[in-house]
Every structure is written in C-alpha cells, then in structure tokens.
Amino acid sequence: MNSEAIRKDFPILGRTVQGKPLIYLDNAATSQKPYPVIEQITSYYERSNANIHRSVHTLGEEATALYEAARDMVCRFIHAPSREGVIFTRGTTEAVNLVAASWGRTHIQPGDEILLSVLEHHGNLIPWQLLAEEKGAKLVFLDMDEEGRLRLDKLDRLLTDRTRLVAVTAASNVMGTVIPLRRIVERAHAAGAPVFVDGAQMAPHIPVNVREMGCDFFAFSGHKMLGPTGIGVLYGKPELLEKMPPFLAGGEMVREVWPDRASWNALPWKFEAGTPNIASAIGLGAAVKYLDQLGMEAVRTHGQALVREALTALSTLEGVTVYGPPASEERAPLVSFNCQGIHPHDLAAALDEEGIAVRAGRHCADPLMKRLGVAGTARASFYLYNTRSEVEAFVQSVQRAIALLS
Known part of the structure; x- marks a missing residue:
C-alpha cells in the first residue's frame, strides 16, 4: 500500500501546525477524511438533499437510494x-445504549450477571453499569495479564448459570490488544450467553466478518474509519432484533399508529426513529467503498x-514505559506509553509544538488506568x-521532549 500516494486524498494532511508539517497520530480518537468522502457528502447536499x-x-427517491446503498455497502x-x-x-456509544435499553431491560433480571473485561472503554461500560443498577444485576x-492480554484461562470460571450477556471490546483503545473473539463467543454461547462486541477500534483496521465471528451484536463508529462524525452501525442478529422493543420512538419506526397504540416498522427501520443523519450515512458508505478498494488486509498489514x-x-528510549503486548504480536495500530517524570499532557503539548498530534x-x-496504576498515558495511533x-519523526520528537522536560 502506497501511503505517500494515499496522502494526496486527504486535504488536511497538507496543512502545517506550529509552522511544521502536520503529523496526525490521533487516529484512535478520530480519523481524517479523504476527498471521496467529502465530495460524496457535498454532492448529496448540492444535488439530492431531501428526506428519505x-x-x-x-x-x-435519490436520497433514499443513496442512504440505503450505504447500508448495503456496510x-x-x-x-x-x-x-x-x-x-x-x-x-458506537448509541449502539451500546440501544442494546442495553432494548435487549437488556427485557432480558436482565435481579441477580443476573453481565461479563465485561478490564479493557473496556467507558462507552462499553457505563450503559451496563446503569442497566445493572436498574435491574439489580x-x-x-x-482480567488481563501484565501485557494486556485477557486471561482467557479464567473465562470458564466467570461464565456461570447467571451470565446473561458477555460484552467485550474487539481491540483495546489503550493497550492495543486484539481480542480472540471467536474463542470468547464460542465459550459464551456454550454457557448460553449472547455476545456484544465493541468494534470501534477493530472495524477501521482489521477485516470484519460477523458471520464467522458468530457474535450476536457488533457496533462501530464511522468517524474512526474515514467517515464523518455522528454516524455508526449496530449489527444485530435479526432474530434477536425482531424480539426487542424499540429504543427511540417517533416517526419512521412505526408501521401504523392509532390514538392508543402503534405497530412497529420492519427491520432495520424499527430502530431508526426520526429523520436520520442522511448525509453522514452516505459519507460512511463512501468511506467503506474507499477502504474496500484499498483492501482491509492491506490496511491491517x-x-x-x-x-x-x-x-x-x-x-530503546530510557525512562519510557510502553503498555500492551509486544511488537511480535498482532496489535491494533496504536501505542500507549509514559515517560518517567513527565505528565502525558506536557508530553503531548511538546509534540504539538513540532506539529505532531497525539x-x-x-x-x-x-478502570483500566487504575488497573495499570497510572493517572493517564500518551497515545500515538x-x-x-x-x-x-512520520513514525521516525514522532520517536525523535519524544526523545527531544524527554531531554527538555525531564
């Protein structure tokens, strides 16, 4: 994959920051957008802007066709x-809340258990905390080992007859750990528990096959994979979604309405109340097309x-602590680290002076920071x-920052 050629598709990469060429290494938070995505969104507003x-x-009809074509691409x-x-x-966050509110309130009862991991982002933790508090679950x-791998040897002991759901990240946004999802799904299903997967850090970088994975729910966000903000996806097995009550109520998600009752629209529109983010869905379709043309295996490599x-x-840098599995193992393309005696915010500010965004x-x-015993980390993604x-320039800038701030 020719990154130098690809860079020409991303207009923001041509700007300078603090008088230096921008080196953008905050992709785990949000990615930049290529011309095909920007142009597709602009074209929708210029030529086909209408409700669907x-x-x-x-x-x-044009807007509807573009919106539903994006769904087919996803x-x-x-x-x-x-x-x-x-x-x-x-x-992703709304997708987690959808499942917690709709599936969770229907299926979780007092004394039930929801199995998570210590690696979870707040988006795949707080909704389950609120559900557990509400339901008495x-x-x-x-847990993980000291290099950030999940302790799968402990999984069977934690899966009990009270486990009603397993909700895990596909890849840690801190440790970079890529989770062996098929093994977790198989063991969870053997225990009778469905599996929700937070795929926010997986979908942009690693080929996704929910059919092979076997998960019951899979969620991800468009803005981390070249698409616009405000759009994401929840995949759910239709047989589960059919039995779930609506999450949001209003227009579009209904089939027929009477003064005292209503019937629900077919899937997937049952869970898409109101006017959706049409332009961003179309933009996500363009992002998916762009990634498909590059090939996700090439992106991963x-x-x-x-x-x-x-x-x-x-x-090789003295005083630097790096978190997560070693370089020899598959990781999400990010590295979290700390420099002895330097606050992560100070380090990030020093790198910004050189045009490097981390x-x-x-x-x-x-909870993961508490498990690591740190107040925070710097993260390059x-x-x-x-x-x-750019990686070489980043490491050299870290070295200079250590000399300056230590």
Missing part, C-alpha cells in the same frame, strides 16, 4: 448475513508494520495515510 423513505419526488463490509440486521446509529470482569516500528523504537489522558478507560518517516 416518504417522498415520491425525484430528490427524495452490510458487505462486515459480511452481515442480511441488511435487516444493519442499523444506523449515531456511533451484577457486573463481572475478566500497514498498521501492524507501523506499530511494530514505533514499539521497537520507543523501547492523545494524552485516560482515554475514557478509568496510526492509520493508512501515516508513513514510516
């Missing part, structure tokens, strides 16, 4: 068995090469438009 599904005029991208299970949401956590190089180089803080993973020379 209801209108019979030309613009309405369906193929994640290898979903049918488009009925592909629901557009505002992002209990959250149970699968490129990300692994960059993170291996970063891990190897950072490990994340610093707790990364919406407070890579994507398909990043280059080896």
Whole structure:
C-alpha cells in the first residue's frame, strides 16, 4: 500500500501546525477524511438533499437510494448475513445504549450477571453499569495479564448459570490488544450467553466478518474509519432484533399508529426513529467503498508494520514505559506509553509544538488506568495515510521532549 500516494486524498494532511508539517497520530480518537468522502457528502447536499423513505419526488427517491446503498455497502463490509440486521446509529456509544435499553431491560433480571473485561472503554461500560443498577444485576470482569492480554484461562470460571450477556471490546483503545473473539463467543454461547462486541477500534483496521465471528451484536463508529462524525452501525442478529422493543420512538419506526397504540416498522427501520443523519450515512458508505478498494488486509498489514516500528523504537528510549503486548504480536495500530517524570499532557503539548498530534489522558478507560496504576498515558495511533518517516519523526520528537522536560 502506497501511503505517500494515499496522502494526496486527504486535504488536511497538507496543512502545517506550529509552522511544521502536520503529523496526525490521533487516529484512535478520530480519523481524517479523504476527498471521496467529502465530495460524496457535498454532492448529496448540492444535488439530492431531501428526506428519505416518504417522498415520491425525484430528490427524495435519490436520497433514499443513496442512504440505503450505504447500508448495503456496510452490510458487505462486515459480511452481515442480511441488511435487516444493519442499523444506523449515531456511533458506537448509541449502539451500546440501544442494546442495553432494548435487549437488556427485557432480558436482565435481579441477580443476573453481565461479563465485561478490564479493557473496556467507558462507552462499553457505563450503559451496563446503569442497566445493572436498574435491574439489580451484577457486573463481572475478566482480567488481563501484565501485557494486556485477557486471561482467557479464567473465562470458564466467570461464565456461570447467571451470565446473561458477555460484552467485550474487539481491540483495546489503550493497550492495543486484539481480542480472540471467536474463542470468547464460542465459550459464551456454550454457557448460553449472547455476545456484544465493541468494534470501534477493530472495524477501521482489521477485516470484519460477523458471520464467522458468530457474535450476536457488533457496533462501530464511522468517524474512526474515514467517515464523518455522528454516524455508526449496530449489527444485530435479526432474530434477536425482531424480539426487542424499540429504543427511540417517533416517526419512521412505526408501521401504523392509532390514538392508543402503534405497530412497529420492519427491520432495520424499527430502530431508526426520526429523520436520520442522511448525509453522514452516505459519507460512511463512501468511506467503506474507499477502504474496500484499498483492501482491509492491506490496511491491517500497514498498521501492524507501523506499530511494530514505533514499539521497537520507543523501547530503546530510557525512562519510557510502553503498555500492551509486544511488537511480535498482532496489535491494533496504536501505542500507549509514559515517560518517567513527565505528565502525558506536557508530553503531548511538546509534540504539538513540532506539529505532531497525539492523545494524552485516560482515554475514557478509568478502570483500566487504575488497573495499570497510572493517572493517564500518551497515545500515538496510526492509520493508512501515516508513513514510516512520520513514525521516525514522532520517536525523535519524544526523545527531544524527554531531554527538555525531564
């Protein structure tokens, strides 16, 4: 994959920050957008802007066709068995809340258990906390080893006859750990528990096949994979979604309404109340098309090469602690680290002076930070438009920041 050629598709990468060429290494928070995505959204607003599904005029039919074509592209991208299970949401967080509110309130009872991991982002933790509090249920956590791998040897002991759901990330946004999902799904299903997967850090970087994975729910966000903000996807097995009550109520999600009752629309529209984020869904379709043309295996290979190089180089710097599995293992393309005696925010500010954008803080993973015994970390995360020379510049800037701030 030719990252130098790909970079020409991303207009923001041509700007400077603090008088230096921008090196954008905050992709785990949000990715940049290529011309095909920007142009598709602009074209919709310039040529086909209308509400969808209801209108019979030309613009309405064009908008509907673009919106539903985006759903079909997403369906193929994640290898979903049918488009009925592909629901557009505002992002991963809304998808988690949808399942917690709709499936969870129906199925979770006092004394039941929901199994999570210590790696979870707040988005895949707080909704289950609120559900457990409401229902009198209990959250149970699968721990990790010192390098961030989940302790699967403890899984069977934690899966009990009270386990009603397993909800896990596909890849940690802090440790970079890629989770062996098929093994978890198989063992959870053997215990009678469905599985929800937070795929926010997986879908942008690793080929997704929900059919092979066997999960019951899978969620991800468009803005982390070249798409716009405000759009995401919940995949759910249609047989589960059919039995779930609506999450939001209003227009579009109904089939017929009487003064005292209503019947629900077919899937997936049953869970898409009101006017959706049409432009962003269309933009997500363009992002998925762009990634498909590159090939997700190529994206994965490129990300692994960059993170291996970063891990190897950072490990040579004195006073630097790197978190997560070693470079020899498959990781999400990110590296979280700390420099002895330097606050992560100070380090990030020093890198910004050199035009390098990294994340610093707790990364919406407070329990994991407590487990690591740190107040936060710096995090560099890579994507398909990043280059080896940018990784080298990043490591050299870290080295200079250590000399300056220590």
